[in-house]
Amino acid sequence: MKFIHHYSLKYGTCFEANIGAEAIYSIFKNLDLNKLKILTEKMIERQVAETRKITKKTSLIRAMTYAGIRPEWMFLTVFQLFHQFFVHGCSRRGTSRNK
Numbered sequence: 494m495k496f497i498h499h500y501s502l503k504y505g506t507c508f509e510a511n512i513g514a515e516a517i518y519s520i521f522k523n524l525d526l527n528k529l530k531i532l533t534e535k536m537i538e539r540q541v542a543e544t545r546k547i548t549k550k551t552s553l554i555r556a557m558t559y560a561g562i563r564p565e566w567m568f569l570t571v572f573q574l575f576h577q578f579f580v581h582g583c584s585r586r587g588t589s590r591n592k
Contacts, residue, residue: 514568517568518565518568518570521563521564521565521567521568522563522564522565524564524565526554526557526558526563526564527558529554530551530554530555530558533547533550533551533554534551537551
C-alpha cells in the first residue's frame with residue numbers, strides 16, 4: 494500500500510487508485526460496449542486460440558447493447574431502507590412490538 498501513496502504523490506493528476514467493488518464499478522462505467530464488440534469480433538475473425546470464450550463474450554456484449562443495458566447497472570449503488578420497518582419494529586401482524 495505504501496507504493497500507492499508514493500505514486501499518487503509523484504503522478505498526482507494522472508494516477509488514480511481504487512480498491513474493491515468501487516474500482517470494478519469505475520472500470521465498468523467507463524467501458525464502451527460498441528468498441529469492445531468490434532474488438533471481440535475482430536478476435537473471432539483472426540481465430541484466436543480461445544474462440545469459444547470470445548464467442549460467448551461477443552454474444553453477451555451484443556445482447557447488452559441490443560437491450561440497452563449498461564455494465565455498471567450490475568452494481569447496487571443505492572440501498573433503499575424502509576423507514577417504517579425500523580421505527581416501528583417488525584411483527585407478523587404489522588403492529589409495533591414497542592406498544
